[in-house]
Amino acid sequence: MRVPSLIWAILVFVLLTLFFEVGIAPIAELLTGTAAPLPSSLARMYEAMTAVAILLYFSYREDSWVEFLQPLNDFVRDPRPSPTKRRLQVALLIVLPLFAGWVTFRQSVAVLEPPIDPPGIHFNLPNRYISVRNPLPWTEENISEGGALFTKYCAMCHGDTLDGNGLFARALQPRPANFRDSGTIAQLDENYVFWRIKEGAPGLPAGTIGYRSAMPIWDGVLTETEIWKIIMYEYTNAGVKPAKRE
Amino acid sequence: MANPSNDFSWAAALAGVRNGIVKISILLVVVYAVISLVGLFLEPADYRQFPLIESRVIIWCIAQGHLMFGAFVLGVPIFVLIAEIIGVASKSEQYDRMAKEFTRLLAMSYTLTAFLGGLLLIGLMLLYPRFVIHMRTVFEPTWFWYLAIIFMEVFFAYLYWYSWDLLKNRKGLHIFIGVMVNLFGLAILLMTNAWTGYMMTPEGVEGRDIAITVTDRLQAFTNYTWIPLNIHRFIANVCFGGAIVGAYAAFRFLCAESDEERARFDWMGYVGSFIAVSAFIPLPFAGYYFGMEIYHYSQQMGVSMMGGSFAQLWYLQAILIGALFLGINLYLWLGMNRIPGGERYRKFQIAILVVIATGFAVWATPHSISATVAEMRAMGGTHHPKLGVLGLMSAKNTAVNMMILATFLNFMLYRRGNMVATTRWSMAGKTAQLVGILATVGIVVGYGIYGYFVPIGVSVGFSVYMVLAVLGCIFLFLLIEFPMYKGARSLGEIQWGKMPERSQYVLFFLAVSFTWLMGLMGYIRSGIRQYWHVYGVMQDTSTGAFTPTHGFATGVVSVIVFVFFLLIAMVFALAMRSERKEQRAS
Numbered sequence: 001m002r003v004p005s006l007i008w009a010i011l012v013f014v015l016l017t018l019f020f021e022v023g024i025a026p027i028a029e030l031l032t033g034t035a036a037p038l039p040s041s042l043a044r045m046y047e048a049m050t051a052v053a054i055l056l057y058f059s060y061r062e063d064s065w066v067e068f069l070q071p072l073n074d075f076v077r078d079p080r081p082s083p084t085k086r087r088l089q090v091a092l093l094i095v096l097p098l099f100a101g102w103v104t105f106r107q108s109v110a111v112l113e114p115p116i117d118p119p120g121i122h123f124n125l126p127n128r129y130i131s132v133r134n135p136l137p138w139t140e141e142n143i144s145e146g147g148a149l150f151t152k153y154c155a156m157c158h159g160d161t162l163d164g165n166g167l168f169a170r171a172l173q174p175r176p177a178n179f180r181d182s183g184t185i186a187q188l189d190e191n192y193v194f195w196r197i198k199e200g201a202p203g204l205p206a207g208t209i210g211y212r213s214a215m216p217i218w219d220g221v222l223t224e225t226e227i228w229k230i231i232m233y234e235y236t237n238a239g240v241k242p243a244k245r246e
Numbered sequence: 247m248a249n250p251s252n253d254f255s256w257a258a259a260l261a262g263v264r265n266g267i268v269k270i271s272i273l274l275v276v277v278y279a280v281i282s283l284v285g286l287f288l289e290p291a292d293y294r295q296f297p298l299i300e301s302r303v304i305i306w307c308i309a310q311g312h313l314m315f316g317a318f319v320l321g322v323p324i325f326v327l328i329a330e331i332i333g334v335a336s337k338s339e340q341y342d343r344m345a346k347e348f349t350r351l352l353a354m355s356y357t358l359t360a361f362l363g364g365l366l367l368i369g370l371m372l373l374y375p376r377f378v379i380h381m382r383t384v385f386e387p388t389w390f391w392y393l394a395i396i397f398m399e400v401f402f403a404y405l406y407w408y409s410w411d412l413l414k415n416r417k418g419l420h421i422f423i424g425v426m427v428n429l430f431g432l433a434i435l436l437m438t439n440a441w442t443g444y445m446m447t448p449e450g451v452e453g454r455d456i457a458i459t460v461t462d463r464l465q466a467f468t469n470y471t472w473i474p475l476n477i478h479r480f481i482a483n484v485c486f487g488g489a490i491v492g493a494y495a496a497f498r499f500l501c502a503e504s505d506e507e508r509a510r511f512d513w514m515g516y517v518g519s520f521i522a523v524s525a526f527i528p529l530p531f532a533g534y535y536f537g538m539e540i541y542h543y544s545q546q547m548g549v550s551m552m553g554g555s556f557a558q559l560w561y562l563q564a565i566l567i568g569a570l571f572l573g574i575n576l577y578l579w580l581g582m583n584r585i586p587g588g589e590r591y592r593k594f595q596i597a598i599l600v601v602i603a604t605g606f607a608v609w610a611t612p613h614s615i616s617a618t619v620a621e622m623r624a625m626g627g628t629h630h631p632k633l634g635v636l637g638l639m640s641a642k643n644t645a646v647n648m649m650i651l652a653t654f655l656n657f658m659l660y661r662r663g664n665m666v667a668t669t670r671w672s673m674a675g676k677t678a679q680l681v682g683i684l685a686t687v688g689i690v691v692g693y694g695i696y697g698y699f700v701p702i703g704v705s706v707g708f709s710v711y712m713v714l715a716v717l718g719c720i721f722l723f724l725l726i727e728f729p730m731y732k733g734a735r736s737l738g739e740i741q742w743g744k745m746p747e748r749s750q751y752v753l754f755f756l757a758v759s760f761t762w763l764m765g766l767m768g769y770i771r772s773g774i775r776q777y778w779h780v781y782g783v784m785q786d787t788s789t790g791a792f793t794p795t796h797g798f799a800t801g802v803v804s805v806i807v808f809v810f811f812l813l814i815a816m817v818f819a820l821a822m823r824s825e826r827k828e829q830r831a832s
Contacts, residue, residue: 024632024633027632028630028632028633031632035624036624036625036630036632037621037624038630038633039615039616039617039618039621039625039630040617040618040621041615041616041617042611042612042615042630042633045565045607045610046607049568049603049606049607049610050603052569052572052603053572053599053603056572056575056576056599057595057596057599059576059580059748060576060579060580060582060583060595061579061583061592062583062746065746111618113618113619113620114619123549124546124549124550124554124555125545125546125549127776127777129546130544130546130778130781130782131782131783187545188545189544189545189546191546192545192546
């Protein structure tokens with residue numbers, strides 16, 4: 001007997017849904033050692049995509065679409081249903097709204113859980129620094145003074161050659177930034193670097209646990225002019241430019 | 247609006263043009279009068295509150311609505327002109343008729359665009375007077391040019407419409423008028439983008455707030471984001487115009503009373519969607535360029551846009567773009583049913599569907615996943631230990647390039663539908679095409695995987711190789727395809743009109759999705775300025791200077807899209823009524 005395409009569609013959908021709901025965690029555990037299930041937001045999205053792809057597959061030909069809808073049409077549009085079918089139709093009419101209501105209730109009910117501080121990656125520059133600009137010219141004198149300040153205050157961690165390998169570097173976690181790496185100050189605007197030096201790790205916003213380094217707050221120790229000189233020295237000697245207006 | 251065919255004389259045509267100019271002039275006078283009169287009764291203020299609705303929201307709605315109609319009236323003339331030229335070159339009545347049909351929609355949309363533009367001006371002058379002072383200081387001389395260009399655009403646009411039948415034997419002159427419509431349209435685009443770009447990436451001024459000195463007006467005009475914004479909006483306008491025209495054709499197809507009408511609008515829908523999709527393919531690359539310039543100007547804005555508070559909206563964008571790819575391919579598959587011989591290519595549909603659906607899933611998987619607290623504890627953060635890698639650019643680039651390649655192949659199969667290659671070397675040609683595709687897949691997937699083993703700065707550069715590989719493959723494929731199918735044996739004519747009704751809803755879906763995307767992306771572009779009117783130069787100190795929640799913002803965008811479609815449906819209905827009236831008269 002030929003299996004109706006609607007049954008095939010439901011079967012494929014159920015199998016893939018099961019995979020998304022319970023199959024991902026064991027695979028993640030096998031590969032990474034962490035049995036992390038798929039977050040429900042992502043699982044719902046994948047399931048919705050699966051449903052759409054299945055519908056698309058059956059709908060792009062007229063004959064397969066008619067065949068796909070046939071069992072549904074037979075059930076819903078039957079002008080003279082048998083008493084059993086009639087009862088089933090009524091049951092469906094009651095069960096479907098109840099099911100939708102239950103799903104809505106589950107989604108809207110408040111769940112009390114303690115907050116967590118998940119690690120983030122991208123930190124926004126605080127708004128108060130947006131229009132801050134380096135007031136000093138890039139003169140040799142300023143850069144040289146910045147070098148002296150860098151050696152006094154920064155080189156112990158960030159290294160004489162600005163590669164992040166200062167004397168204390170091995171004792172720190174996370175390691176001090178390597179300014180020669182194209183992924184650090186070369187990707188940042190000067191005012192961003194100014195913020196990081198001025199406020200240090202304690203000045204980072206919430207959601208940055210993994211990035212809270214030993215970088216101290218230099219505000220109060222260094223003047224703003226001194227910080228700008230250090231910044232100019234870092235860029236010049238790391239051989240990179242502030243990533244900004246071309 | 248009178249139809250050019252009913253009043254077949256130059257006097258009537260010039261009267262139509264005159265009426266168009268008078269209409270715009272009256273509108274401007276009314277705008278000026280409203281601003282002056284209302285201003286008399288208002289106390290001087292930096293900001294004023296609109297009753298019931300927040301001022302910012304009302305300006306947002308009007309500006310976005312104006313932009314949508316503006317995009318339509320600037321985008322459509324581009325392909326109207328191209329269609330007219332094709333019609334003349336190929337001596338095809340069909341293309342000429344379609345171009346005229348599109349222009350009919352255009353003529354009616356000008357009034358709505360101008361009306362919304364007038365409302366925007368009133369709104370800004372009355373609700374944000376201090377901001378207007380700033381903009382006037384920087385751009386006042388350009389405003390007069392803008393007015394002059396608007397009048398020229400209206401003049402040529404109305405002349406283009408009213409002279410359609412009068413110049414049917416002097417097509418060269420009519421095409422020249424069409425070129426002028428497009429040139430002035432382009433000038434409007436360049437000018438308004440300068441203002442918008444300045445608000446994001448200002449330069450050429452010194453000082454803050456309204457105490458500013460313009461040091462270089464040209465620099466303020468040609469600011470950092472001016473060029474990328476021009477390119478992005480130009481392509482997007484064509485794409486949007488094509489999608490709306492496709493929706494119009496779908497509307498007419500569903501209202502059609504004869505097979506002939508159905509065939510005509512089926513073809514028109516196909517052309518509209520083809521234009522939309524063709525413009526849609528390079529749009530992400532223009533977007534990358536625009537984004538790059540934003541990053542170059544300000545890291546803060548770039549990070550806010552892609553990795554910060556606006557990142558979740560890109561997730562929505564990804565879902566919509568993935569759905570658009572599915573929609574486009576479904577339309578092609580449904581279209582293949584009307585092509586004799588199309589059934590030969592059904593066997594490839596499942597493979598293409600799997601590539602698109604998988605690409606869609608990867609494309610829409612975010613790096614930072616929305617999760618409950620319990621889920622975050624299980625994952626150790628917002629990144630899934632395994633699926634989190636799908637959120638990186640390497641995976642995204644691979645996915646989108648594969649989707650583009652699969653869609654292109656699907657279109658090629660559609661094109662081959664009723665053709666059998668008769669060239670002797672067709673087997674060798676097809677083999678070469680297959681090798682090219684496999685090599686491209688290898689390059690795209692290879693770089694996608696390799697991207698995880700190199701620093702991010704290097705892997706971002708791989709996207710260029712991936713794009714070049716895909717574009718190169720498309721180019722080589724076509725280079726073989728055209729001579730290979732030259733003089734091909736036909737298995738029968740395409741049976742235009744023999745499309746199921748659901749195919750037309752796909753066209754509606756494309757139009758709504760493009761419009762919604764436009765609203766959403768526009769909000770992100772504007773929103774990343776956060777509480778600045780002019781980024782870093784003029785702060786927004788009004789009560790509405792906060793970034794709204796994503797839910798609220800998407801709600802506003804949805805309302806704007808809904809109202810826009812109500813208005814455009816009115817344009818559709820008027821266009822249909824006007825055409826039927828014309829048919830009865832003739």
